[in-house]
Amino acid sequence: MKVRLLKKVKVGISNRHVHLTSEVYNQLFTAPLTKKRDLTQIGDFAANETLTLKTEKGMIENARIIGPFRSYNQIEISKSDARKLGLCPPVRKSGDLENSETITLVGEKGELTLHNACILAERHIHINPRDAKEWNVEDGDIVQVRIDGDRSGVLDAHVKVSEKGVLAFHIDTDEANAVLLNNDEEVEVLL
């Protein structure tokens, strides 16, 4: 019988959010991007600035921009958001945007339609290289996360190793609602 290591990880729930290049930001806003609060991952922050997400079918206001600026524009929404907007975004890792969805961003200065920009985020565990070595996992590996409680099960998640990675299991609001997880709750990873 294989003995499985049990490791604990805290849950981080991502609401819909927007990553932008500085060029696109400056087409949508006059004033500079400002920090509202730091996020768990080192360097990342929730900005005070928000956008409206718009399609032919609908709109969602107050989608928060996450800083700092990136080399690509990426809008991460939930499947229920996607239904409201009439979109069918693929499930992707960050930065993997080929053949993803088209969406219009409405900012303070105007609006801009971005192609290959909107995705559903793939569930993942952030981890730094030291912890990854201890866990015996590599970047891109799939691990199983045990969910207890009234809506129990096991969810597959890919491992995202980065130097600044802070251990966290990232899911979106649909996933959190489906299995009744809360922010900062601990779950077990079956290794």
Place this chain on the structure above:
Amino acid sequence: MKVRLLKKVKVGISNRHVHLTSEVYNQLFTAPLTKKRDLTQIGDFAANETLTLKTEKGMIENARIIGPFRSYNQIEISKSDARKLGLCPPVRKSGDLENSETITLVGEKGELTLHNACILAERHIHINPRDAKEWNVEDGDIVQVRIDGDRSGVLDAHVKVSEKGVLAFHIDTDEANAVLLNNDEEVEVLL
């Protein structure tokens, strides 16, 4: 090594809905309940009549009544509905309503506040006694449902054996969005 039987079951996604006694229905509507379409479970039907769900925090329109009338009033919503309404309903089997949530129903004739009436539905598999025997499961057993695709995992589900049960894996809209399942899609049950 234990060899697991694989059985297939079709997915049925339940949107928010309302089961009522005839007494409560008649307090809310003038005309009789009418059938819009039959549902998969024998005898159950979606009615043409809908209600508004109301709390101090918000409201959700067009919650459909499911017939026929029952001996209890039960409003089944998703966790994301619950957030909009400011409720915290427990996860329950049908009819297990003790200490569940309070909600106000607004019908054509007026409104009515029901206590111990609002729940999140527990994931379940409907099955008839012949199939249950073949599967070697009993009413109330917990089985594992394998989810493939881009948001894979295994979800626990309880087995609900009834004479009129038609084989189906029932989940709500949050659960369907979280693991990207569609109505009538087939999933595997690990026995």
